[in-house]
Amino acid sequence: MKSVALHLGVLVLLVVAQFLLPSYHANNLSRILVLAVFAMGYNIAFGYSGLLSLGHALLFAAGMYGAGMLVHHAGTAALLALLIGTLAGGIMATLVGLLALRTAGVSFMIVTLMFAQVGFLTILYFNGVTGGDEGIALTAPERQFIGLDLTQDAPRFWVALVLFVIALAANLALVRSRFGRVMLAMRENEERSRMLGFNPYVVKLQILVISGLFSGAAGAAYALLFGYIGGSFASVQYSILPMLYVLLGGAATVLGPLLGAGLMFYLIDFASGLTSAYLMVVGAALVALVLFAPKGILGTIRERWLPWLP
Amino acid sequence: MAFGPYLLLALMEGLVKAAVLALTAVGLSLVFGVMRVVNVAHGAFFMLGAVLAYTVAQYIPGPAALGWLAALVIAPMIVAAIAAAADTLVLKRLNYDPEATIVATIGLLYILEQAALSFFGPDARPVEAPFTLRLQLPWFGFSGYKLFVILAAIAILLAVWWFMTRTRAGLVMRATQVDRQTARAFGIDVDRVYAGVFALGAALAAIAAVLLVPISQSHYLMGGDPLLLSFIVVIIGGLGSLRGTVVAALIIGISDGVISMFYSPTLAKIIATAAVAMVLVFRPQGLFGARA
Amino acid sequence: MTTKDRNAFAPSRRAVLAGMGAGLLATTGLVRPVMAQGAPLKLGFQLHATGIGASYGRWYQRTADAAAKMINDMGGIGGRPIELIYEDDGTDPKRGAEVVDKMANQHGCELILGTLFSHVVMGSAPRAGELKIPYLVCSEGYHVASGALNRWTLQPGITDVRSQISAMAPWVAANLGKKVTMVFPDYAFGHDHRDFFTAAMKAQGGEVIAQIAIPPTETSFTQYLPQIPAETEVLYHVMVGPGVLTFVKELGEFYGPGNGPKLFGFIDSLEAVDIATPGLEFLEGSHFWEAHNRVKPADAGEHEAAYRAAVGVDDNGASVADATDVSTYSHMFSTWETLFFIKQAMEAAGYTGPADRQKLVETMEGISDLPYGIERPQGAKVFNGKTHQVFGTQTISQVQGGKLVKVHQTSMADGAYDDAVDYTTMSF
Known part of the structure; x- marks a missing residue:
């Protein structure tokens, strides 16, 4: 009950914030919501299930290019492109998972990293259609979403918020379901869950596909909402970022990804206003945060004060 | 160029790459093996080694060799001191929790990169090689210094091997790697061992960088690739296996060169990366690792 | 970043963080900068201060600062002084779009200029188009003249x-x-x-x-x-x-x-x-x-010496303060020439504020002949209003x-x- 109230409260806060914030911050909120969906996807694999991937940029990029190239080259409707982009994330996760899940732990981390690197280079290699590193700027007609003009700030926010709400609900339902408990069991003790009759390979593949759907949806939404697709989104940096969001906000917490994405965004934004050496401030803040809240912010709060936090 | 000489060139280039890579990766492997810490800042230590090499060489008058030799001594020492401090001040307090150390070392990476940018500037800076010798083969010329890098890397790797297997400090490190609790029970100061290992790992990265700068150049963003490649080498080689690390470095260095003979450069990179990933897919414990 | 620019908005930035600390709602108290009559014209500069473009960014900033000083010494634009507001994009397209947003909405800049790396241009231009703010890039990429961008993006300072x-x-x-x-x-x-x-x-x-x-x-x-x-x-x-x-x-x-x-x-x-x-x-x-000879050639134009002196570059193309600090001489003039292009267009359009942005772009599109002078130390140019691209x-x-x-x-x-x-x- 407390948990439902908390999440509803957060949503109300987001809606109110959109109306009250100056437009710069309101638009940042849209960005943060989409990035939070990406981080939620990462959290499902890493936080809840212990799959330490360094290749999620590939899944994000699958969604981004799946949707972006369809609207740009084929004139596909944006809604359909968003759905296909989401699926592309899931399909890419299936392909990666089938191979990479033969490994575990740090080997899994490295294999996913290398597959993502292959994906990044492939985008550069086929620059004729992908735009390579320079990317493609999507035009206004390509960004009409069931009657909503995504080049405008307000429709953009509502689409981002709806996507976030769907992801949040899916995330909550998932962790409360039987499958959610299997996920945790897989993280805590793979051998025991095997003895209980679960095939770890199949379960992990399912987890990764769900994670891929989240990431693909985020990538597709980012392309349509902000009008640009480019190779830099497939680089290793975008595999590290969701991990950072999750670890900052709190691994295996439902709201951690949102908190982490928002915190990281404003950390950079604020520090770059103070000094041109803002990366130093960001770095020091990361070290300080992890010293005082090693389980991430919500993880630490849950450990010390609010054990019911999902 | 005919196939034979081309292959020879690709192999020689591959060996140089492998030498630098092995040296960088051995440091990461030590840290990974003994401390179980994923050190994202390893590439930053490498970069710092190169940047310091340039700085030191600037201040040493006289022949280029002198400046380079001074850098070879001074740069790794400074980097080791920074690493030891980072371990004591941060990583130790995190109890080496795997997730927290990832965030902390990402933070460290940002701090070091920004420091290099602020104090050293954004431009790429060269360091003069200690000697210039160009070997003219019948088909192409090759840098004599590059061959020296291969020999130097072999010598240093042998020294590391000797240190780990033949000295008491090495024994202590290996004991800590096998079982931290038991090591503590036997009176080993695990904290000091960890600080020492972290410093040694960073110093090895710095040495690799000082060897490399006369071929390449120092730049504040140069740490990314060595980091990724070192991780790949360490995992493919098998955790904590010195021999595995060297073999994996050879595989990656040489396959990259040889595959690039047959395809356009970017396609060659795609194929080489995918091929190496497949090694892990079908041998998840790495080449020389025991199955976990 | 110059201290002058920083002080102009640092307090409001602190207000932002204080607000964030107390919760998202607290930021609602944030007041956007008010534009007074005769107040400086704020021009946003998207700067590669960090990331792979940092070598260029440093010199872009120095050149733009020098041009801004000269313009202000000449009486500013239409009698109003100009102030450059720098925001670092980290040479990253995602951050690039964000700082476009920030300069337009947070700092109240009249327009945005200065971007070099083409992927940052591509990533930022859509946002500039949405905000309907002129976006004048110094990139030399073929993205503007190829038609890949929008009506609000122009490249008036450097040949593609x-x-x-x-x-x-x-x-x-x-x-x-x-x-x-x-x-x-x-x-x-x-x-x-x-x-x-x-x-x-x-x-x-x-x-x-x-x-x-x-x-x-x-x-x-x-x-x-x-x-x-x-x-x-x-x-x-x-x-x-x-x-x-x-x-x-x-x-x-x-x-x-x-x-x-x-x-x-x-x-x-x-x-x-x-x-x-x-x-x-x-x-x-x-x-x-x-594009622009780093080592001053024997037949250099009459304004070459004044330009070098203003930017702080010696006859070898290095910083007068440090001979090892070599400039990005064949690119950085673009920020100088873009600023003077802005001056020319704003004065011709009778620009007074954001409401005139569309008129400003239309005026720019009407410009064609750009003769050699201190405004264009690299040389005479012709601006093509249809393709939004200048040629020299x-x-x-x-x-x-x-x-x-x-x-x-x-x-x-x-x-x-x-x-x-x-x-x-x-x-x-």
């Missing part, structure tokens, strides 16, 4: 790379050779070189016999050098980023001193790099494209004794090509 490249082909074919091998980075900038130089060379009766695209993650190049065909007469190289020193050094080791094909390169590779750097000896005698002349220099010496100047016609877009028919 397609024109630069096309202008080189006649001279290369006539003086260096007709069989060319190209080595270039496997990304957009390199592809522009690949496509347009290959076409331009063909038009001159020459031929590009091999194209070697190097992946951007590569840090050593020797393994690709055997792919250069033996019959190559000219090796056309354009490598961007820190790898270029390695590339030249390895080329020298591979061929040996005095051997190998003739070299022709774009100075982009060696911006901010001293040509006399140890290891670059192999470049001796080779030729480079330069280029030079070719030879490395002689470790210095770049101007040997040829192209004509405007050498770099001409047919319009690919008419932005004036697009809606705002």
Whole structure:
């Protein structure tokens, strides 16, 4: 009950914030919501299930290019492109998972990293259609979403918020379901869950596909909402970022990804206003945060004060 | 160029790459093996080694060799001191929790990169090689210094091997790697061992960088690739296996060169990366690792 | 970043964070800067202060600061002083779009200028279009004139790379050779070189016999050098980023001193790099494209000295304060010329504030002849209002004794090509 109230409260806060914030911050909120969906996807694999991937940029990029190239080259409707982009994330996760899940732990981390690197280079290699590193700027007609003009700030926010709400609900339902408990069991003790009759390979593949759907949806939404697709989104940096969001906000917490994405965004934004050496401030803040809240912010709060936090 | 000489060139280039890579990766492997810490800042230590090499060489008058030799001594020492401090001040307090150390070392990476940018500037800076010798083969010329890098890397790797297997400090490190609790029970100061290992790992990265700068150049963003490649080498080689690390470095260095003979450069990179990933897919414990 | 610019908005920034700490709602108290009559015109500058573009960013900032000072000394724009607001984009397209937003909505900038790297331009232009704020890039990319962007994006300060490249082909074919091998980075900038130089060379009766695209993650190049065909007469190289020193050094080791094909390169590779750097000896005698001669040529224009003095660059193209601090001379003039273009257009349009932004762009589209003067130290230019792109002349220099010496100047016609877009028919 407390948990439902908390999440509803957060949503109300987001809606109110959109109306009250100056437009710069309101638009940042849209960005943060989409990035939070990406981080939620990462959290499902890493936080809840212990799959330490360094290749999620590939899944994000699958969604981004799946949707972006369809609207740009084929004139596909944006809604359909968003759905296909989401699926592309899931399909890419299936392909990666089938191979990479033969490994575990740090080997899994490295294999996913290398597959993502292959994906990044492939985008550069086929620059004729992908735009390579320079990317493609999507035009206004390509960004009409069931009657909503995504080049405008307000429709953009509502689409981002709806996507976030769907992801949040899916995330909550998932962790409360039987499958959610299997996920945790897989993280805590793979051998025991095997003895209980679960095939770890199949379960992990399912987890990764769900994670891929989240990431693909985020990538597709980012392309349509902000009008640009480019190779830099497939680089290793975008595999590290969701991990950072999750670890900052709190691994295996439902709201951690949102908190982490928002915190990281404003950390950079604020520090770059103070000094041109803002990366130093960001770095020091990361070290300080992890010293005082090693389980991430919500993880630490849950450990010390609010054990019911999902 | 005919196939034979081309292959020879690709192999020689591959060996140089492998030498630098092995040296960088051995440091990461030590840290990974003994401390179980994923050190994202390893590439930053490498970069710092190169940047310091340039700085030191600037201040040493006289022949280029002198400046380079001074850098070879001074740069790794400074980097080791920074690493030891980072371990004591941060990583130790995190109890080496795997997730927290990832965030902390990402933070460290940002701090070091920004420091290099602020104090050293954004431009790429060269360091003069200690000697210039160009070997003219019948088909192409090759840098004599590059061959020296291969020999130097072999010598240093042998020294590391000797240190780990033949000295008491090495024994202590290996004991800590096998079982931290038991090591503590036997009176080993695990904290000091960890600080020492972290410093040694960073110093090895710095040495690799000082060897490399006369071929390449120092730049504040140069740490990314060595980091990724070192991780790949360490995992493919098998955790904590010195021999595995060297073999994996050879595989990656040489396959990259040889595959690039047959395809356009970017396609060659795609194929080489995918091929190496497949090694892990079908041998998840790495080449020389025991199955976990 | 200059302290002047910082102080202008630092307090409101602190207010933002304080607000964030208390919860998202608290930020609602934030007051946006109010524009008073006669107050400075704020011009947002998207700066590569960190990331791969940082070498360029530093000099872009110095040049823009110098131009702003000169404009203010001349009485500002329409009587109002200008103030440059710098925001670092980290040379990243995602952050680029965010700082466009920030400069427009948070700092209340009249327009945005200064972007160099083309992926940042591509990532930021859509947001500039949405905000309906003029976005004047200093990138030399072919993205503006190709029609890939929008009505609000213009490039009035530097000739685009397609024109630069096309202008080189006649001279290369006539003086260096007709069989060319190209080595270039496997990304957009390199592809522009690949496509347009290959076409331009063909038009001159020459031929590009091999194209070697190097992946951007590569840090050593020797393994690709055997792919250069033996019959190559000219090796056309354009490598961007820190790898270029390695590339030249390895080329020298591979061929040996005095051997190998003739070299022709774009100075982009060696911006901010001293040509006399140890290891670059192999470049001796080779030729480079330069937009603006780093080493002051004997026939330099009358305003060259004043421009160099204002920016703080000596006759070798290095900082007057530090001779080892070499400038990005063939690119940074674009920020200077863009600022003077803004002055000209704003005054012609009678610009008073954001409501006049559309009128400002229309006025810019009407500008065509841009004569040589202190406003344009690189040389006279012609602005094409339809393609939103400016065109000027280029030079070719030879490395002689470790210095770049101007040997040829192209004509405007050498770099001409047919319009690919008419932005004036697009809606705002």
